[in-house]
Amino acid sequence: MGDDLLRDDASCREAFRRGERWAMEAVYRSYVPLVYTVVSQGFGGFRGFYDATTRDDAVQNVFTAAFEERSRLAYDGIADYTRFLRGLAQNVCRQMLEKDRRFARVPEVEASEHHALEAELIDAETQRICAGFRQTLGERHEQVVLDRYFGDGAAEETLAPELDVTRYRLRKIIASVKKKMARYLEEHGLA
Amino acid sequence: MSGPRAGLDGGGAERSRRKTGSQVARDVQTSGPRAGLDGGGAPRGTREAERLVARYLDPTRAWTRADDVRLRALTRTSQEAALVYNRRVARHRVMTGGSAAVPSGFEIGRMAGAVAAPAHAAGWTRWFFWIVPAAAVALALVMALTRGPTAPSEYIGARGLPSMGIEPRAGVGVGAVTEDGREYEAIFSHAVHLDDWLRLSFTNERPELRHLFVFALQPERAAAERLVWIAPTPDEGRSLDIAVARFHPLPFEVRLASRHVVGRVAYVALFTEAPLTVDTVRAALDPSLDPSMTATLPSALEPLLRARLPLSPRDVVQVLETHVVTGSAASELDGPSKEAP
Numbered sequence: 001m002g003d004d005l006l007r008d009d010a011s012c013r014e015a016f017r018r019g020e021r022w023a024m025e026a027v028y029r030s031y032v033p034l035v036y037t038v039v040s041q042g043f044g045g046f047r048g049f050y051d052a053t054t055r056d057d058a059v060q061n062v063f064t065a066a067f068e069e070r071s072r073l074a075y076d077g078i079a080d081y082t083r084f085l086r087g088l089a090q091n092v093c094r095q096m097l098e099k100d101r102r103f104a105r106v107p108e109v110e111a112s113e114h115h116a117l118e119a120e121l122i123d124a125e126t127q128r129i130c131a132g133f134r135q136t137l138g139e140r141h142e143q144v145v146l147d148r149y150f151g152d153g154a155a156e157e158t159l160a161p162e163l164d165v166t167r168y169r170l171r172k173i174i175a176s177v178k179k180k181m182a183r184y185l186e187e188h189g190l191a
Numbered sequence: 192m193s194g195p196r197a198g199l200d201g202g203g204a205e206r207s208r209r210k211t212g213s214q215v216a217r218d219v220q221t222s223g224p225r226a227g228l229d230g231g232g233a234p235r236g237t238r239e240a241e242r243l244v245a246r247y248l249d250p251t252r253a254w255t256r257a258d259d260v261r262l263r264a265l266t267r268t269s270q271e272a273a274l275v276y277n278r279r280v281a282r283h284r285v286m287t288g289g290s291a292a293v294p295s296g297f298e299i300g301r302m303a304g305a306v307a308a309p310a311h312a313a314g315w316t317r318w319f320f321w322i323v324p325a326a327a328v329a330l331a332l333v334m335a336l337t338r339g340p341t342a343p344s345e346y347i348g349a350r351g352l353p354s355m356g357i358e359p360r361a362g363v364g365v366g367a368v369t370e371d372g373r374e375y376e377a378i379f380s381h382a383v384h385l386d387d388w389l390r391l392s393f394t395n396e397r398p399e400l401r402h403l404f405v406f407a408l409q410p411e412r413a414a415a416e417r418l419v420w421i422a423p424t425p426d427e428g429r430s431l432d433i434a435v436a437r438f439h440p441l442p443f444e445v446r447l448a449s450r451h452v453v454g455r456v457a458y459v460a461l462f463t464e465a466p467l468t469v470d471t472v473r474a475a476l477d478p479s480l481d482p483s484m485t486a487t488l489p490s491a492l493e494p495l496l497r498a499r500l501p502l503s504p505r506d507v508v509q510v511l512e513t514h515v516v517t518g519s520a521a522s523e524l525d526g527p528s529k530e531a532p
Binding site: 155 | 277287295298300302304307
């Protein structure tokens with residue numbers, strides 16, 4: 001299979017056109033790197049959205065537009081879907097930028113540099129603490145669950161056989177890691 | 192590809208694009224009602240953001256399309272909610288071994304599931320159905336009281352129910368929105384708050400009126416400061432082009448504190464066949480022509496504008512008066528305090 005799921009996989013393409021959920025999720029996972037590149041690196045004179053909130057919002061807007069029936073049926077299955085989606089993503093970004101520009105009628109007093117600099121320092125410290133969480137996981141399978149389930153987004157049905165545990169047992173491990181995350185943040189004053 | 196993270200933008204690229212404080216401030220400003228730094232002033236929006244982000248990152252709890260729509264809407268309209276989101280997801284991403292700038296595989300799963308789910312009555316839809324009727328009622332009331340002059344009808348027929356109150360109308364609706372996105376009507380409530388955002392909409396049922404000019408007058412200010420441009424702004428130069436529409440929002444909001452001061456304010460909307468320029472309106476309202484003129488509101492304003500501006504008899508002049516008050520309406524919208532007497 002090539003790197004263009006919808007172009008190369010006819011069954012997925014047909015299911016996608018019918019709006020079947022599994023196909024849309026597969027499409028999302030397959031093309032989210034492309035969309036994320038567009039919203040974070042930009043195109044033309046646009047250098048990408050700056051913060052995580054706006055990027056994630058843009059990604060969701062792009063896929064919401066791509067999953068509308070009209071858009072699903074508009075893709076012919078012959079040309080590259082990556083090209084189709086890139087064009088759609090650029091349109092969504094333009095719409096978001098246009099919407100933002102309209103709010104810029106009123107000049108306001110700019111915030112001090114101090115606030116942003118302080119935010120950066122807090123960020124760096126928090127990052128250091130958060131990166132240390134992995135080392136605190138000692139129970140069996142916990143680090144793998146952190147990497148594969150939380151990091152890679154592996155599904156339970158994929159991960160359970162990998163670890164040779166039941167899905168019930170896997171859910172227990174996931175819940176345990178989640179609980180440890182919360183406790184770790186609390187212990188470091190980050191809750 | 193080893194996982195959803197593969198191929199995504201790396202943290203280094205994000206770092207190189209990090210902006211200076213003033214650049215960040217400009218970004219915040221152009222994000223509309225989200226503008227304003229975290230002053231701890233919107234606890235309700237922040238609490239809801241905390242609750243939603245906690246659910247978003249919790250694998251033991253369901254994440255629906257409505258949750259996702261609500262969270263994105265909240266982060267779009269509230270700077271505090273955006274900060275909560277950015278802070279929480281960044282920690283989650285680093286803890287799960289990734290870059291703070293890139294969603295974890297777990298997040299991708301949440302986002303994919305939400306967008307791929309069938310669209311039922313999502314959160315924004317419920318919000319939309321609540322706001323629109325409220326705005327419609329407010330605008331209908333405003334227009335019922337401020338009907339512009341219309342051309343004499345050539346229709347000859349029996350008077351009766353079929354013709355009652357259905358002549359084409361044109362008018363603006365004036366509302367405001369709090370920092371956390373809650374909207375309120377501004378004319379019949381007799382107040383807009385300095386810390387909130389002015390939000391305008393219009394209805395135009397007359398195709399010949401293709402231009403709209405909106406400005407405000409604050410009669411209690413010094414003569415040179417009474418006129419407040421809303422749309423167009425001086426750099427835009429001429430009336431906005433409009434079409435036939437009902438309850439159509441104007442695509443911008445204005446931070447009241449940036450242009451208004453506490454006191455009476457009249458919003459003037461000019462629906463015209465030909466566009467008006469900023470210079471024409473400025474000249475018509477020049478306080479040196481009649482120092483008391485712009486201090487007289489609102490009854491004297493319409494005949495004066497009709498006399499001084501190149502308006503046709505069919506053009507509509509609408510004057511809506513309210514008061515600018517301090518603070519935000521957020522505390523009033525929260526309801527009465529529950530403190531013990």
